[in-house]
Every structure is written in structure tokens, then in C-alpha cells.
Amino acid sequence: MENKLRLFNSLSRKKEDFKPLTDGHVGMYVCGPTVYGDPHLGHARPGITFDIVFRYLQHIGYKVRYVRNITDVGHLENDADHGEDKIAKKARLEELEPMEIVQYYTNRYHAFMNALNVLPPSIEPHASGHIIEQMEIIDKIFENGYAYEADGSVYFDVEKYNKKHPYGILSGRNIEEMLANTRELDGQDEKRKPYDFALWKKAAPEHIMRWKSKWSDGFPGWHLECSAMGAKYLGETFDIHGGGMDLLFPHHESEIAQSMAANEKMPVNYWMHNNMITINGQKMGKSLGNFITLEEFFTGNHDMLEQAYSPMTIRFFILQAHYRGTVDFSNEALQGAGKAYERLIKAFGRLDDINPAEAGDLDMEKLRNSCYDAMNDDFNTPILIAHLFDAVKFINAAADGKTTMSDEQKNALQNIRKDFIVDILGLDLETSETVGGSGLNDVMDILLDVRKKLKEEKNYAMSDFIRDELSAKGVTIKDTKDGTSWEM
RNA sequence: GGUCUCGUGGCCGAGUGGCUAGGCAGCGGUCUGCAAAACCGCGUACAGCGGUUCGAAUCCGCUCGAGACCUCCA
Numbered sequence: 001m002e003n004k005l006r007l008f009n010s011l012s013r014k015k016e017d018f019k020p021l022t023d024g025h026v027g028m029y030v031c032g033p034t035v036y037g038d039p040h041l042g043h044a045r046p047g048i049t050f051d052i053v054f055r056y057l058q059h060i061g062y063k064v065r066y067v068r069n070i071t072d073v074g075h076l077e078n079d080a081d082h083g084e085d086k087i088a089k090k091a092r093l094e095e096l097e098p099m100e101i102v103q104y105y106t107n108r109y110h111a112f113m114n115a116l117n118v119l120p121p122s123i124e125p126h127a128s129g130h131i132i133e134q135m136e137i138i139d140k141i142f143e144n145g146y147a148y149e150a151d152g153s154v155y156f157d158v159e160k161y162n163k164k165h166p167y168g169i170l171s172g173r174n175i176e177e178m179l180a181n182t183r184e185l186d187g188q189d190e191k192r193k194p195y196d197f198a199l200w201k202k203a204a205p206e207h208i209m210r211w212k213s214k215w216s217d218g219f220p221g222w223h224l225e226c227s228a229m230g231a232k233y234l235g236e237t238f239d240i241h242g243g244g245m246d247l248l249f250p251h252h253e254s255e256i257a258q259s260m261a262a263n264e265k266m267p268v269n270y271w272m273h274n275n276m277i278t279i280n281g282q283k284m285g286k287s288l289g290n291f292i293t294l295e296e297f298f299t300g301n302h303d304m305l306e307q308a309y310s311p312m313t314i315r316f317f318i319l320q321a322h323y324r325g326t327v328d329f330s331n332e333a334l335q336g337a338g339k340a341y342e343r344l345i346k347a348f349g350r351l352d353d354i355n356p357a358e359a360g361d362l363d364m365e366k367l368r369n370s371c372y373d374a375m376n377d378d379f380n381t382p383i384l385i386a387h388l389f390d391a392v393k394f395i396n397a398a399a400d401g402k403t404t405m406s407d408e409q410k411n412a413l414q415n416i417r418k419d420f421i422v423d424i425l426g427l428d429l430e431t432s433e434t435v436g437g438s439g440l441n442d443v444m445d446i447l448l449d450v451r452k453k454l455k456e457e458k459n460y461a462m463s464d465f466i467r468d469e470l471s472a473k474g475v476t477i478k479d480t481k482d483g484t485s486w487e488m
Numbered sequence: 489g490g491u492c493u494c495g496u497g498g499c500c501g502a503g504u505g506g507c508u509a510g511g512c513a514g515c516g517g518u519c520u521g522c523a524a525a526a527c528c529g530c531g532u533a534c535a536g537c538g539g540u541u542c543g544a545a546u547c548c549g550c551u552c553g554a555g556a557c558c559u560c561c562a
Contacts, residue, residue, distance in 0.1 A: 033562075042562045049562095086560080171557075177490055178558070195558095222560090244562035274562075275493095281554065285561050320511070321501060326494085326555075333500045336512030340500095343511085346525090382502050386510035396526055400519090403527095460521060467523080478525050485525090 004376045005060065008324060010248065010271040011170055015378055018270065020239050026057050026064045027238035029230040029268075031247055032124070034071040035105035036086040039112050040291035041314070041329065042244075042277050042284045048315055048426075049274040049323040049379075050242045051118040055424050056375055067233050068121035069226065070109075072102040073128045073209050073219055085219065088209050098209050102126075112294040115311040117426045123233050127225035131211045134220040134228045138199045140262035147261075150190040152202030152216030156257065158195045165260050167195075170271060171249035197254050199224055223254035230267060231259065241268040245275050246285075274323045279304075281328065292329075306331040309338060312428050316341040319381040319425060344385075345429055347392040348417045350399040356407035362394040364412035371420050384420060391416060448477075448484050 005018040020026045030050045033043055050068070057064045072087055091098040110120070127134075138154055141147040146161050147154050158167050162175045178195050198221035203210040210217045230238060236259070243252065252271065259267035276283045284291045292302050300308030309317075317337035321327040367387060374383035391413055398405040405413075421427050447466065454463040467477045470486070478485050 031562075034560090040562090044562085046562050171491085173491060173558075180490070245556070246561055249557060250559090276556075276562075278555075283556070283561085287559090287561050291561095317500090325501080328500075330499075332498095332512080336500060338512095340511045350526095380502080382510075386502070389510060393527080397528095400526055455521080458521075464522075471524090476524065479520070479523085480525080487525095 004372075005056075006376060006378055007270060007272060008378045009269075010273050011268075013172075016270070020062065021235075021237065021269065024061070024063060026062045026240065027234035028054065028057075028064060028066050028240040028242065029226065029234055029238060030066070030068045030121070030241070031226060031243035031251070032068040032070050033105075033109055034086055035102050035109060036090045037105060037286065038293045038295060039109050040284065040286075040293045041297065042286075042291060043109070044112075044116055044294060044314060045277055045318060045323075045327075046242065046244050046274050047113050047118045048116060048318050050272075051426060052319070052323075052379055052381060052424070053240070053242070053272070054119060054121075055426055056379065059419065059424055065123070065234060066121040067123045067125065067229065069229055070102070070106055070124060070126045071222070071225060072098075072106075072126050073131075073225075085207070085209055088207060091208065099128075102128075115294075115298065116315050117311070117428060119426070125229045125233065127220070127229070128209075130225065130228050130232065131220060133232055134224045135200075135213055137224060137228050137231075137258060137262050138220075141199065141258065144261055144264075147199055148192065149215055152218065153190055153198060154200035154215055155191050155196045156199055156254070156261070157192065158197070158257070159193055161257055161261055165257070167257055168253065170253045170256055173249065195250075197221060197223060197250065199258070223251055223258060226251075227255050227258045227262070227267065230255075231263070236263045236265050237267055237269065239268075240270045240272060242272040242274070245273040246283075248273055275326045277318075277329060278326050279329045284329065304331075307335075309334050313338040313341055316344075316427065319427075320385060322378075322380055322382055324378075341427070344388060344392055344421070345427070347395045347399075348413070348421060349429065351395050351410065351413055351417065354395070354398050354405055354410060356410050357404040359406035359409055360394060360398060360403040362390065362409065364409055364416075367391060368412065368416060371416065375424065381425065384425070388416070388420065444475075444486055448486065451477075452484065 006015045007018050008014070009016045028050070030046060033039060050066075054064055054066045073085065087098045087101055090096075090101050094101065113120075138147060141156065142154075146157050148157055149155075159175065161167055166174075168174050168178070175195065179193070200213060200215050200218055200220055202216035202218045207219075209219055211219060226241075230241065241252070241255075256267060259265065276285075278284060279290050279292070282288065282290065292304060294311075294314070296302040296305065297309045297314055298311060300306075313334060317334055318327065320337055320340070367390060370387045371384055374380045374387060377383070394403070394405070395413065397403040417429075422429060447470075451463045451466045454460075454466075470477060476487050478487075
């Protein structure tokens with residue numbers, strides 16, 4: 001298959017032709033959630049963004065190994081020496097085992113990602129299951145002279161590393177600036193420099209998540225897990241590493257430093273970062289407390305939500321913006337996305353009932369190529385969707401008898417539906433409005449039959465009564481030349 | 489304060505040195521007993537001020553505004 005895929009590499013800050021290390025194979029690692037709370041809209045963004053990457057790479061013929069981790073240890077509340085582990089803190093507050101917290105929120109995360117039609121990754125490793133691998137990296141970093149120990153904790157010597165390799169290569173900073181601008185935090189006395197980061201932390205006596213090591217009973221630093229698990233499952237250098245833009249520094253920067261310090265190899269060829277979802281122009285984030293959970297979106301149970309929004313509406317909303325731009329949440333925008341999504345799905349749903357005739361005025365090959373061009377240009381889903389709406393107009397016009405469609409065109413559109421809407425965008429062809437209960441169909445047929453007779457008798461009062469009453473129950477009646485249809 | 493990004497019509501959002509995405513909402517029309525849906529048509533937007541250019545929303549400079557990262561955050 002011809003491969004013209006270009007993607008924006010955060011490392012070079014340019015779009016580059018995509019060339020995997022091994023022909024036909026792609027290794028991709030994406031930073032997954034820290035499972036100490038319910039997933040919110042912000043978590044849906046990387047989930048969906050890299051789901052698209054995963055789906056598209058497979059669609060164009062690659063065998064993809066997609067690793068998305070679960071962070072269940074080592075992620076501290078802050079970077080001070082005495083910061084508390086997020087999982088451990090939640091466990092203490094809820095009086096549960098840390099692994100109960102981890103399991104509970106991992107299950108929740110899976111359920112919500114599944115609802116959003118996000119495919120599960122090939123491998124989903126837990127940080128806590130790779131303590132030994134993380135220790136081995138620390139050993140290597142020690143051997144190469146880029147780590148130092150202080151009271152049972154181990155830190156990465158950024159200054160020394162920077163003499164040989166640029167620390168800041170990914171995020172575009174330099175060490176002098178960082179030194180000048182790093183804020184003073186409490187309890188950083190163990191670190192030689194404020195920008196040094198922990199590879200291993202000695203656990204305080206009350207800390208329940210702890211592992212034995214040659215340095216102390218403790219736990220690994222946050223950045224280490226991705227270096228360890230990425231290398232383990234994808235190799236010391238792999239193709240794509242993804243995550244949210246907010247992880248670019250210091251998390252990914254430190255990942256590069258650790259891997260270089262341990263292996264003298266750049267761990268990743270292409271870095272991809274999705275932008276943030278904003279709310280009132282500001283980043284939706286845990287620390288800001290301005291997040292709305294996915295469950296709240298699905299149920300509508302939140303002060304800022306005017307209604308519930310279906311998972312597919314959320315997915316479509318996110319796909320209508322390019323992944324590197326911010327996307328601003330608002331009820332108006334979400335409602336618009338919901339309507340657009342339904343129009344798209346309904347139109348493609350009408351396709352199968354169209355009787356082929358003369359070819360109409362839409363170039364299928366051009367359309368299909370345009371769809372591929374959009375995706376090949378750094379996964380430009382909004383452009384892809386715009387092209388799909390060209391097809392929507394054509395299908396609706398043909399279904400209304402205002403133009404005609406050839407058998408070839410019909411087949412081409414059915415293929416586009418399968419390839420782009422279902423396989424690549426991962427949208428569900430069933431919307432809430434197109435799903436009808438099977439037993440209900442017969443009853444509705446009777447009811448509509450009665451209404452038809454009433455209309456023939458020009459008893460519009462009664463026929464409208466039926467329509468209005470059904471409408472009140474969420475059933476919409478549509479009269480067309482070919483008869484009456486209904487949807488819930 | 490440092491580094492960086494962005495500012496597009498009522499709203500959301502692509503794009504880009506000349507061929508004026510798309511969606512939602514709105515208006516007019518077709519269809520209909522009426523409505524809904526669908527279809528057709530319409531609004532000529534690119535923060536402001538300068539500059540480069542035959543030509544800029546797109547390049548450059550300045551001003552204003554917003555945001556991200558620099559601490560945990562997807």
C-alpha cells in the first residue's frame with residue numbers, strides 16, 4: 001500500500017514523512033492514565049487521538065503494537081521530597097488497599113474508553129508490575145554516571161547529562177533558563193539542582209506502597225515507568241510516543257534523558273502530543289478542579305451541562321477539531337456536534353435503500369482520495385469529516401429523488417462508510433435516534449396505519465394528536481412521499 | 489519573570505501568499521393539510537496598526553488580548 005503519511009513530530013516541530021523502523025510494523029507507546037480518579041473529558045482526548053492513529057496505521061496496512069500504560073505507582077502529588085504518591089493518598093483517604101483504588105479506577109477507565117469506542121491497546125502494562133525493569137534502568141544510569149544517591153533516594157544528574165546530551169531537546173528549553181526560572185519548592189535539599197528528578201524515592205515509614213531495593217525500601221520515580229515499559233515491549237528505540245502536551249515537560253523530556261543515559265540511544269523517532277481541552281478558555285485539568293467527568297457528560301449530571309451527551313457525540317466533537325489544537329468545551333458546541341453527527345450517520349444509513357440508476361454528479365475516486373489525503377496529512381480528521389459531508393449531501397439528494405446514483409457510486413459510498421466512518425473514525429452507525437426496539441416496530445406499524453387512515457379521512461386533529469403524543473414520548477414522525485417513518 | 493502557542497463570520501472549527509473548508513444556529517425558498525426531515529439559495533469572516541508584494545486572513549514588525557509549559561495534570 002502506498003504510504004504518504006506525514007505526521008507532526010514534536011521533536012523537530014515539523015511535519016515529517018512517516019517511516020517506521022521495521023517495514024510494515026509500528027511500535028507506539030502512549031502515556032495512559034494515573035488511576036486515582038474518574039476519567040474526565042481531558043482523558044478522552046489522548047484516548048481518541050491515539051485511537052485514530054492506531055486505527056489508521058492498521059488500516060493502511062501496518063501491524064501495530066500499541067502500548068498504553070496504567071500508572072499506579074510513583075506519581076507524586078508534587079516534586080518535593082515529601083510529596084505523597086497519588087494512589088497512596090487516595091487509598092489512605094478511602095481506607096482501601098492502593099491496589100483496590102488502582103483496580104477500581106482502571107475498570108472505570110476501561111468502561112468509559114469502551115463507551116467512546118476507543119480500542120484497547122495491544123499491551124497495557126502497569127508501572128507496579130515493572131519495578132524490576134525500572135531498577136535495572138537505574139543501575140544502568142548509575143553505571144554511566146548520571147545518577148547519585150542521597151539518603152536512600154536516587155536522583156538523575158541533569159547537569160552532568162546536559163554536558164554530553166542536550167536536556168531540553170524536546171521542550172525547547174535550556175538548563176540555564178531552567179535554573180533561573182525554577183520556582184523554589186520546599187524540601188528539595190536532597191537534590192543537587194532543582195531540575196534534577198527522582199529515579200527512586202525512599203519511602204517514608206507510613207508509605208504503604210514500597211519495594212525493596214539496594215538503595216532503600218521505596219518506589220520508582222514517575223518518569224521511569226515509561227522508559228522501562230517502552231523499552232521492554234517496543235525496544236530501546238521505537239517509532240511513536242504519544243501523550244498530552246502537558247506531559248512534554250518534564251515527563252517526556254526526562255524520559256529521553258533517562259533512556260539516553262541508560263542506553264545511549266534516542267528512545268523515540270516520532271513524538272506526538274495532543275492539545276488540551278479547555279473550558280471557558282482555560283485548560284480542563286485535575287489540579288484546576290474545572291473538569292467534568294465522562295460519566296457526568298453521559299448522564300448530564302453536572303451544573304454546567306444543559307443535557308446529557310452521548311459517547312459518540314463526545315467522540316465526534318473531539319474529532320471535529322484537529323488534535324494539535326485546543327478544543328473549547330461549551331454546550332452550544334457539543335449540541336452542534338451531536339446534530340452534525342446524527343446528520344452524518346442518518347444520511348449514510350439511507351444509502352442502502354437507494355435504488356441505483358444513472359451516475360450522479362460526485363466523483364467517488366476523488367472523494368476517496370481526498371479522505372486519504374486528509375488522514376495522511378497529520379491525521380486531519382476535521383477535513384476528513386468535511387469531505388464526508390459532501391457525500392451526505394449527495395446521498396440525501398439521491399434518497400430524495402433529486403439526483404441519481406449509480407451502482408458503482410453506491411458501492412463506493414458503502415466502502416467509504418465502512419473504511420472511514422466505522423474503521424478509521426471509529427464512529428457508531430447506530431445513533432440513539434436510529435435505534436428502534438424490535439418489538440416496538442410492529443406496534444408502531446399499527447399506529448402509523450391508523451394515522452394514515454385518519455389522514456385519508458382528513459381527520460387531521462386526530463392524526464396530529466397521535467404525532468404530538470408520540471413526539472412527547474421522544475418518537476418523531478416524518479411524512480414523506482414514500483410513506484411515514486419514525487425514529488426515537 | 490522565562491520559553492512557546494494562538495487570536496477566523498452568532499457559535500464551533502479547517503485552511504492558507506491569488507481558486508473565498510465543513511458543521512451548528514439564522515434567514516428565504518422547494519416539498520407538505522400542517523409540522524419534522526431532506527434539498528436549494530443567502531450572510532462575503534480572518535484581533536488592531538504598519539510594512540513586504542501586482543496581490544495577505546496567510547510573510548515581517550509592533551500593539552492589544554487569550555492560553556500552555558516552567559510544580560501534579562491527558
